Amino acid sequence: MGDMNVKKLKKKKDRANYVHHLLNDIKALDLMLKKGMIETEPIRIGAEQEFCLVKPNYSPSDNALEILKDIDDEHFTTEIGNYNLEANLDPLELKGSCFSNLHNQLDSLLKKAKDAAEKKHTKIVLAGILPSIGLDNIGEHQMTPLQRYTVLNEAIKDSRKQDFNIHIQGVDELNLLFDSVMLEGCNTSFQMHLQVSPNSFIDTYNWAQAIAGPILSACANSPLLFGKELWSETRIALFTQSIDTRAKSFLLNENQSRVSFGRNWYTGTVTDIFKDNISRFRSFLTSAYIKDSVDLIENNQTPKLLALQLHNGTVYPWNRVCYGVGNNKPHLRIENRYIPSGPTTVDEIANMVFWVGVMMGKPKKYDNLHKRWDFKDVKTNFFNAARYGMAAQMYWDGSYKSCLDLILNELLPMAYKGLYKFGVAPKDVEYYLAIIKNRVKALNGSEWTVRSYRHLLKSHKRFEAMQILTSKLYEKQEQGHPVATWRILEETTELPDADSRVVKHIMSTDIFSVYKTDSIELVLNIMEWKNIHHMPVISHDKELIGVLSWKDIKDFKDE
Incomplete structure (x- = not known):
């Protein structure tokens, strides 16, 4: 959606035209599958890095468009919040030193962004949810002033016809009414892409669902929102509620959220996943469609399926199916959307190595899971991981296992085998998977954040603790050591610049009325x-x- 000049669907004629092209794209995808036009090899990987921009006092800095202009690099694009940007990494073939090469490119792109940001007295922080973000940072006036975000916001608000009711229960509780989709701007992620052969797509997608819980438990990094300690990975709850097009009513509403883990295993072909999304979610955006996708195939051309891609861009499953065209060859990918940004680039690449390794190392005993495992067990695993991180138990292959035991004894060995099978350099495999092993035995980003924040609250008010936490997060990211090696902050830790204190740093937020x-x-x-x-x-x-x-x-x- 980001590359399209979108507008709201209002007129009946526009809606009919869009739906025609959407259904035609489904026919075209089915036709490409039958003709064997979809690329089966080589397997490629890719990633998208979202990041936060902060002022010298570590509060969000709403100057993303200015910095994007100075970066002047097509790898970068905007996000809905004018204090976030995204860097798109180049796809690489899954072999050799692909992960260390991806890591080098990521660091290089972030260096370019940091240099441009520094000229605007701005810093870059990698965080699933920026600890210092506050309610005063998420108004519509801080939405990136581009048409696609304004249209999306208006379309979702029109669909709901009521404010967003945000309720997240953790150690603390967040209960909030909000009037726009800007709460989604609190979230930043490290989105990972894995190309998948169309011949095994459904079984591979189901496997991606099955492993999501234990993978997320090791990667959780977003336990705080507005100074409240909520889920181990609060993004999962926040994103689900912040762009929910369903309106609350006195009727039993069985509709599925646009942000979802899904309702069941998939069968059939990849088009059945797209068909399910089209059946559940009505389109509210459109763009310009000039060429008929089926006609393009019959004329030996490769269609981009623009209508289908636009609809797909307004549905947000945590494992999303993507269609793309590279070098005039169509391909299919699974986009992993549940991994947060940060805490460091080395942690992010390790997360990716772990996920890709487990995806590619699936033993044959896990084929056709949809016939043997209950999908609700897998879904429960995912939300338990989001709530409790490494403290969660997973129901795996008929019995309960701790995340620690499951990852160390089964998933990490599986990842080694999967990566070696595709010729990934042993140096890369051993280096990055050792980071995962050390993390699950020590602490992940969520655990470090919670423990540090609790210490800070012993001697600081909430807003000051949030600011100190963000400043130390930035310092440790710049040092570049994996989060498992970080020392938890002491309660006596102070702001880098004591003169930056304002009233909210010393005021009480525990209000009695x-x-x-x-x-x-x-x-x-x-x-x-x-x-x-x-x-x-x-x-x-x-x-x-x-x-x-x-x-x-x-x-x-x-x-």
Whole structure:
């Protein structure tokens, strides 16, 4: 969708034209499969790196378009938030030193971005959710001012016809009404692509679903949102709710969210996955379609399936099917969307090596999983991993196993075999998989963040702790050591620049409020019990109508 000049579907004629091309693209894909036009080899890998831009005080910096202009490199593109950018890495054949080569390109691209950002007094941070992001950073005025994001926001809001109700329960609880899709801008990920042969696509896709839980448990990196400790990988819950087109009603709504793990195993061919998405999710965007895809095939040309790609760009399964054309050859990929950005580039490449290795190392005993495993067990594994990270248990092949045992005893050996089978250099395999082994035995990004944040809260208010955490995250990323080697922050850790403190760094966020109908006696006692001197007064419609101070009511103390 990002490369298209999109607009909302409004007129009946436009909708009919779009649907015609969409269904025609499905026919064309079926035809290409029958004709054997889809590339079966070689297998390639690729990745997309999303990253955050921050000011010198480590709060989000909404100057992405300025920095993108200075970078002046087609590898980079925008994200919905004007404080995020994305770098698209070149696809590489799965062999030899492909992963270290990908790592070198990633570091090189980020160096280019850092140089451009530095000129704007901006830093780059890799984080699934930036610890220092706040509610004041996610208004519509901080959306990247490009048509495609405005149209997407308006289309989803029109579809819902009500605000987004965000509720995430973890150690803390987030309960929030929000009026745009900008909450999605809190999320940044390291999206990994693996080309898959059309002949084995469905079985490979089902395997990608089966391993998602244990893979995510080792890679979790986003436990905080607005200073609240939520899921080990909070992005999973936040993304699902932040662009949900379903409206709440008194009717039993069985619709599936556009961000989803899925409802069942797939069978048939890859077109059945696309057909399922088209059946479940109506299109709300369109673009310009000039050529008929079926006609192109009959004229020995390769179609880009633009209508299908546009629809696919508005559906967000955690493992997404992608169709693409490279060197005039069509191919199919699985896009892994659940891995967060960060904590370092070496951790990200290790995550990719681990995932690709397990994908390619599947033993024959796991063929046709859809006939033997219950899909709900796999789905439960995924959400348990998102909630609890390495502390989760996985129901795997008929019994419960800890993530630690499953990864060390089965998945890592499987990854070694899969990578060696495709001729990946032993030096790459051993280096990156050792990072995963050390991480699952020590701590992942989520664990480091939580432990450090809890320590900081012992001596700092919430906003200051969030800022310190982001500053130290940046420092450790620049050093480049894997997260498993990081020391947890001490409670005495201070801001790099003490002069950057503002009011919100020292204010209390644990607020006690009263209704205007509450008794003075109750208010007096609350103030004394909690040692507070001011209390907001709210109406029964939850609107602020005033503030009471101790001075206002102390004279009533002895009455």
